Amino acid sequence: MTDDTPAALPFPPVADVGEFGLIDRLEAILGDASKGEDVVVGMGDDAAVYRVGGAGSDGPSRVHVVTTDALVEGVHFDRTYVPLRALGWKAIAASVSDIAAMNARPLYATVALGLPNNLSVEGAEALYTGMAQACERYGLSIIGGDVTASARLMLSVTVVGHALEDEIVTRSGAQPGDLLCVTGDLGGAAAGLRVLMAGKDALEDDDDPLDLREFAAVVERQLMPQARLDRVETWADAGVRPTSLIDISDGLASEAHHLSQAGTVGLVLDGGLLPVHVQTALVAQRFEERAEAFVLYGGEDYELLFTMAESDAPKLAPDTYAVVGQVVEPDEGVVLRLPDGNRVPLQASGYKHY
Amino acid sequence: MTDDTPAALPFPPVADVGEFGLIDRLEAILGDASKGEDVVVGMGDDAAVYRVGGAGSDGPSRVHVVTTDALVEGVHFDRTYVPLRALGWKAIAASVSDIAAMNARPLYATVALGLPNNLSVEGAEALYTGMAQACERYGLSIIGGDVTASARLMLSVTVVGHALEDEIVTRSGAQPGDLLCVTGDLGGAAAGLRVLMAGKDALEDDDDPLDLREFAAVVERQLMPQARLDRVETWADAGVRPTSLIDISDGLASEAHHLSQAGTVGLVLDGGLLPVHVQTALVAQRFEERAEAFVLYGGEDYELLFTMAESDAPKLAPDTYAVVGQVVEPDEGVVLRLPDGNRVPLQASGYKHY
Numbered sequence: 001m002t003d004d005t006p007a008a009l010p011f012p013p014v015a016d017v018g019e020f021g022l023i024d025r026l027e028a029i030l031g032d033a034s035k036g037e038d039v040v041v042g043m044g045d046d047a048a049v050y051r052v053g054g055a056g057s058d059g060p061s062r063v064h065v066v067t068t069d070a071l072v073e074g075v076h077f078d079r080t081y082v083p084l085r086a087l088g089w090k091a092i093a094a095s096v097s098d099i100a101a102m103n104a105r106p107l108y109a110t111v112a113l114g115l116p117n118n119l120s121v122e123g124a125e126a127l128y129t130g131m132a133q134a135c136e137r138y139g140l141s142i143i144g145g146d147v148t149a150s151a152r153l154m155l156s157v158t159v160v161g162h163a164l165e166d167e168i169v170t171r172s173g174a175q176p177g178d179l180l181c182v183t184g185d186l187g188g189a190a191a192g193l194r195v196l197m198a199g200k201d202a203l204e205d206d207d208d209p210l211d212l213r214e215f216a217a218v219v220e221r222q223l224m225p226q227a228r229l230d231r232v233e234t235w236a237d238a239g240v241r242p243t244s245l246i247d248i249s250d251g252l253a254s255e256a257h258h259l260s261q262a263g264t265v266g267l268v269l270d271g272g273l274l275p276v277h278v279q280t281a282l283v284a285q286r287f288e289e290r291a292e293a294f295v296l297y298g299g300e301d302y303e304l305l306f307t308m309a310e311s312d313a314p315k316l317a318p319d320t321y322a323v324v325g326q327v328v329e330p331d332e333g334v335v336l337r338l339p340d341g342n343r344v345p346l347q348a349s350g351y352k353h354y
Numbered sequence: 355m356t357d358d359t360p361a362a363l364p365f366p367p368v369a370d371v372g373e374f375g376l377i378d379r380l381e382a383i384l385g386d387a388s389k390g391e392d393v394v395v396g397m398g399d400d401a402a403v404y405r406v407g408g409a410g411s412d413g414p415s416r417v418h419v420v421t422t423d424a425l426v427e428g429v430h431f432d433r434t435y436v437p438l439r440a441l442g443w444k445a446i447a448a449s450v451s452d453i454a455a456m457n458a459r460p461l462y463a464t465v466a467l468g469l470p471n472n473l474s475v476e477g478a479e480a481l482y483t484g485m486a487q488a489c490e491r492y493g494l495s496i497i498g499g500d501v502t503a504s505a506r507l508m509l510s511v512t513v514v515g516h517a518l519e520d521e522i523v524t525r526s527g528a529q530p531g532d533l534l535c536v537t538g539d540l541g542g543a544a545a546g547l548r549v550l551m552a553g554k555d556a557l558e559d560d561d562d563p564l565d566l567r568e569f570a571a572v573v574e575r576q577l578m579p580q581a582r583l584d585r586v587e588t589w590a591d592a593g594v595r596p597t598s599l600i601d602i603s604d605g606l607a608s609e610a611h612h613l614s615q616a617g618t619v620g621l622v623l624d625g626g627l628l629p630v631h632v633q634t635a636l637v638a639q640r641f642e643e644r645a646e647a648f649v650l651y652g653g654e655d656y657e658l659l660f661t662m663a664e665s666d667a668p669k670l671a672p673d674t675y676a677v678v679g680q681v682v683e684p685d686e687g688v689v690l691r692l693p694d695g696n697r698v699p700l701q702a703s704g705y706k707h708y
Contacts, residue, residue, distance in 0.1 A: 011474035011475070011476055011477075012474065012475050013471060013472050013473060013474060013475070014469050014470075014471065014472075014473045014474070014475055014477075014478050015471040015472070015503075016475070017475055019501050019502065022467075022469065022475075022478055022501045023499060023501055025475070025478065025479060025482065026482050026496075026499055026501070029479060029482040029483055029486055030482065030485070030486050030489070030495075030496050031486070035495060036461070036462070036495045036497070039462075039495065039497055042495075042497050042498075043496075043497060043498060043499060047498065048462070048464070048497035048498040050461075050462060050497065052406040052407065052416075052418070053406065053407065053416055062406075062407060064406070064418075064514075066462070066464055066497070066498055066512075066514065067464070067498055068464035068465065068466045068498055068499065068500050068510070068512055069466065069500050070466035070467075070468060070500050070502050070508075070510060072468050072502055072503070072504045072505075072508070074505060075468075075502060075503045075504060076502070107390070107404075108390070108393075108402070108404060108420070110402070110420055110421070110422040110512055111422065112422045112423065112424035112466075112510040112512075113376075113424075114424060114426050114429075114508065115368050115376065116368075117367060117368065117369040118367050118368075118369070119367060119368050120365035120366065120367060120368070121365070121366050121367070121368055121370070121371055121376075121379070122365055123365075123368075124368050124376055124379065125379060125383060128379065128380050128383040128384065129383055131384070132383055132384050132385070135384070141384075141389060141390045141393065141396075142380075142384050142397075143390070143393055143396050143397060143402035143404065143420070144396075144397060144401065144402040144420055144421060144422055145377060145380055145397060145422065146422050146423050146424050146510075147373050147376045147377055147380070148373065148424050148426055148429060148430070149369075149426070149429045150426045150429060150506070150508070151426075151428060151505070151506055152504070152505055152506065154424075154426070154468065154504070154508060156422070156424060156466040156500075156510035158420075158422055158464055158466075158512040160418075160420065160514070
C-alpha cells in the first residue's frame with residue numbers, strides 16, 4: 001500500500017506545534033498552578049496581573065504586572081549586524097512594550113544573560129549600557145540579574161510594572177462599533193531588517209555597495225525600537241481607556257487575530273488606512289518586496305494596536321493615533337478591506353521562530 | 355626581549371572576569387538604574403526586595419522579593435542523564451531557594467523557555483510537568499511565559515515572593531559570636547552528579563556496569579533538589595530570625611565567603627561538624643574523590659547557610675539545623691578548622707561556568 005500523505009512522526013517535534021501551541025500546552029499542564037486568588041490576568045495576555053494590596057477599601061486595588069521575554073542569538077538576532085548596545089536596549093524596550101500593552105507603567109527589571117566565553121568584556125559592557133539607557137528612558141530599574149556562560153548569546157528580561165486595577169486593559173473587551181487604531185506607522189522594523197540583511201550580503205559584493213544611511217529611520221526602528229509608553233500617558237491625560245490593547249511584536253495580522261479571539265469580535269482592517277513610513281515604502285521598492293507584507297506580517301514594530309469607543313476619539317489629539325479599521329460582529333472574522341472595496345480574509349501568519 | 359608572563363589580550367573575553375566580575379560590572383554600569391526609593395535590597399543578594407505598599411502606617415511594610423536564574427544546556431545540565439521532568443522541577447526549585455534565602459515565601463513565577471526545534475512535544479510536556487509539580491510543592495503559580503526556539507535547551511525562571519519588611523534576612527548582618535549553621539547535609543548534589551557522569555561513561559564499558567540505585571539518595575539530590583522553604587516556616591514558628599542568610603548553590607566555601615564579605619565578619623568553619631550523608635561518603639570512596647571537596651566546592655545542594663544569635667539556638671529543634679562554625683572578627687578571614695585543631699584559609703572557589 002502507498003500513501004501520499006506525509007508520515008506522522010511517532011514523537012512530533014516542538015516545531016510542529018509552534019510557539020502558540022507550546023504555550024497552550026503549558027497552560028493546560030499548569031492548570032491550577034497558573035491560578036491564584038490575587039491573579040487578575042494569568043497567561044495568554046501581553047503580561048500577567050496580580051493584586052499587591054494597598055489603596056483604601058473604597059478605592060481600586062493596586063496591581064502589579066509582570067512579563068518575561070527572551071532573545072536568542074541565531075533566532076532573534078544576528079550579531080554580525082546588531083550592535084550589542086542596541087541589543088541591550090531592545091531587550092528592555094520589548095518587555096516595557098508588553099507592560100504598556102496592559103496600560104501599565106514599568107517599575108523594575110531582572111535580567112538573565114547567557115554570554116559566550118569568547119565575548120569580549122567590552123561587548124558585555126556595551127550590552128549593559130544599552131540596557132541602562134533603555135531603563136533611564138522608560139523610568140525603570142534593573143534590580144536583579146543572573147549571568148551564565150552560553151554557547152549562543154541569550155537575554156531573558158522580566159519587567160514588573162504597576163497600575164490601578166481599573167486602569168488595566170487586556171486583549172479582550174472590544175465591542176462591535178469600536179474603532180481599531182494604532183499608535184504609529186507599521187512595517188518599519190521589518191523594512192529595517194531587510195536593509196540590514198542586504199547590507200550584510202553587500203559586504204561580499206564590491207560592485208553593489210549599500211549605504212545604510214539612506215534608510216536610517218527604518219534601521220533605527222529595527223535596532224532600537226521605542227516602547228509606546230508615551231501613549232499610556234496620553235490616554236491617562238485625556239481620560240481615555242482603550243477597550244482592548246496589544247503590542248505589535250509579531251506583525252499586525254497576527255495581533256489582530258489575537259484581539260479578535262480574545263474579545264470574541266470580528267475586525268475589519270482598512271488597507272488604505274494603514275500608516276506606512278516613506279522609507280518603508282522606499283525599501284519595499286528598492287528590494288522588490290511588498291510594503292503591505294512588511295506592515296501586516298513584519299513584526300517588531302512595538303506600536304500598540306487598540307480599540308476604543310468611537311465617542312472617545314474626539315478626546316485624543318489626531319497625531320497620537322491612526323484609525324485603521326473597525327470592530328464588527330464575530331462572525332465577520334478578521335478581514336482586510338482592499339482599496340477597491342473587496343474584502344479578503346486576513347491570515348494570522350506573523351513572524352515565527354519555528 | 356622575552357617575557358614569560360602570558361600576553362594580555364587587547365579585548366579580554368568575559369571568561370577572564372567570570373560570573374561575579376560580570377555582575378560587578380553590570381552593577382557599576384547600571385548605577386542609578388539599579389536604585390529606586392522603594393528598593394530595599396538591590397543587586398548582589400540572593401534576590402532583590404522592593405516595597406509594594408499595604409500594611410498600616412503603624413506596621414511594617416509589605417515587600418516583594420524577586421529573583422531570576424537561567425539554566426543552559428551544556429553549561430548547567432547534560433540532557434543525556436538529566437530527565438526533562440527533573441530539569442523543570444530543578445529550575446523552579448532553584449529560584450524558590452533564592453526566595454527562601456531572603457526568609458521570604460514564593461508567590462508567582464514566569465518562565466522563558468528556549469526549546470530546540472527537534473525536541474519532542476512529549477519532552478516539552480515533561481519539562482512543563484516538572485515545573486508544575488515543583489510549583490504545587492512550593493505553593494506558587496506560573497503566571498507568565500515565553501517560548502522560543504533555541505539551539506540549546508534553556509530555561510530562565512523568575513520568581514516573585516513576599517514577606518514583611520522586617521522579616522527579610524540578607525547576606526549581611528552576622529555578628530561576631532553568632533553561630534554559623536546549615537539546614538541539612540552537604541555535598542550530596544555533587545556526589546549525585548559524579549554518579550550520573552560515571553553512569554554515562556559506564557554505558558560505553560560493558561565490563562563495569564553501574565547500578566545507579568545504589569546511590570539513589572544523592573542522585574535525587576542532584577536531579578530534583580529541595581528548596582528549604584520548610585525552614586522559613588520553622589524559624590517563623592520558633593520566633594527566630596537568622597542574622598544573615600544565603601542558599602548554597604555554588605558550594606559551602608563560596609557561600610561562606612559571600613556571607614563574610616557582605617557582613618564584614620570572619621567565619622571559622624569546623625571541618626568535623628560538616629554534615630555529610632552516608633551515600634556522599636560512599637560515592638567519594640567508590641570514585642576515589644574527597645568527600646570534603648563535594649561538601650566545600652560541590653554546589654547545588656540548595657541547603658541554607660545562616661547565622662543566628664547563640665541565644666536563639668535553644669528555640670530551634672536540634673534536627674532542624676546543624677552548627678558548622680562560628681562568626682568571628684573580620685580580620686580572621688574565612689578559615690577551616692581541621693580535626694587536628696589547625697586552621698587553614700578556605701579558598702572561595704565554587705562551581706564556575708567560565
